[in-house]
Amino acid sequence: MRVAAGVVSDADSDVVAAAVAGSRAAFATLYRRHAARVHGAVLRLCGYDPVQAEDVTQEAFMAAWRSLPSFRGDSAFATWLYRIAVNQALAALRTKAIVVADGCLDEEVPSEPAACPAERGELERAVAALPPRARSVLVLHDVEGWTHDDIGRSLGITAGACKAHLHRARALLRARLE
Amino acid sequence: MIDDSTSSYLGLQNALRQLARDEPPPWALWPRIARSLPPRRSPWLLGSALAPALAAAVLVTCGLGLLLPIALAQAATAPGAATLREAMLQLDGAQVRVAAAQRLQPQATYLTELRVHYSLQRAELERRLQGS
Numbered sequence: 001m002r003v004a005a006g007v008v009s010d011a012d013s014d015v016v017a018a019a020v021a022g023s024r025a026a027f028a029t030l031y032r033r034h035a036a037r038v039h040g041a042v043l044r045l046c047g048y049d050p051v052q053a054e055d056v057t058q059e060a061f062m063a064a065w066r067s068l069p070s071f072r073g074d075s076a077f078a079t080w081l082y083r084i085a086v087n088q089a090l091a092a093l094r095t096k097a098i099v100v101a102d103g104c105l106d107e108e109v110p111s112e113p114a115a116c117p118a119e120r121g122e123l124e125r126a127v128a129a130l131p132p133r134a135r136s137v138l139v140l141h142d143v144e145g146w147t148h149d150d151i152g153r154s155l156g157i158t159a160g161a162c163k164a165h166l167h168r169a170r171a172l173l174r175a176r177l178e
Numbered sequence: 179m180i181d182d183s184t185s186s187y188l189g190l191q192n193a194l195r196q197l198a199r200d201e202p203p204p205w206a207l208w209p210r211i212a213r214s215l216p217p218r219r220s221p222w223l224l225g226s227a228l229a230p231a232l233a234a235a236v237l238v239t240c241g242l243g244l245l246l247p248i249a250l251a252q253a254a255t256a257p258g259a260a261t262l263r264e265a266m267l268q269l270d271g272a273q274v275r276v277a278a279a280q281r282l283q284p285q286a287t288y289l290t291e292l293r294v295h296y297s298l299q300r301a302e303l304e305r306r307l308q309g310s
Contacts, residue, residue, distance in 0.1 A: 036200035
């Protein structure tokens with residue numbers, strides 16, 4: 001993960017303490033600081049669907065508000081919030097993923113990888129077109145920088161299964177970009 | 179063992195990493211979130227040194243809520259105005275304590291009901307004092 005982990009206190013600690021005490025103004029400050037990062041990750045996981053991404057971002061901040069009293073500062077607030085948002089996004093995608101995951105595994109994978117110098121817009125559309133489970137794994141690993149172990153824990157699959165999903169997701173992505 | 183780290187994929191991997199950018203949500207999202215945040219009891223209040231004071235205030239208030247009607251009933255049957263005035267002083271003290279407790283727990287409905295109850299009792303005492 002690219003977010004710094006294992007930080008006991010960070011720049012947010014005073015604001016977090018005020019938010020834990022029930023200050024909505026403090027929570028608004030935390031929102032201003034972190035909404036763009038959270039929303040960015042959620043938007044990618046939701047396949048660039050702006051409506052779903054807004055709903056998930058809202059749910060993530062509501063969940064964070066509810067859970068703030070249990071935030072112990074074992075990690076940086078940004079890391080904690082980001083994990084909540086990713087879990088909310090994965091939960092939102094789960095229904096779709098269950099339906100599509102098996103199909104994804106059966107989908108024919110191109111044997112020869114192709115070079116894909118893609119434009120950003122083209123790449124975003126190709127990522128968005130991936131099945132939800134494949135997109136989740138690809139975004140978390142290749143964009144967000146998560147390890148297979150972290151992804152596996154979040155998705156409830158083994159690291160090996162995660163690698164298999166990633167392999168197929170990359171192949172599907174290359175095929176869509178050809 | 180699956181190996182995707184082929185040179186043909188490196189360009190795409192670099193392009194994918196470029197997607198990891200912040201995306202500010204629409205301006206209207208925060209008002210939506212703010213409206214949907216449930217109120218939270220203040221843990222600082224319950225976990226701090228104020229907690230015993232709050233508990234004492236609530237206990238005193240509840241105790242007065244139980245005892246005052248008896249005192250007032252006795253006062254109402256007593257013949258002298260001095261007894262009524264003493265009951266009025268006790269009631270004034272109780273109202274001050276309830277108001278203080280309500281400032282600490284503004285959403286406690288039973289405190290609101292207690293204030294209303296005391297107001298009615300005070301009005302009754304005043305009526306009897308005027309008639310005595």
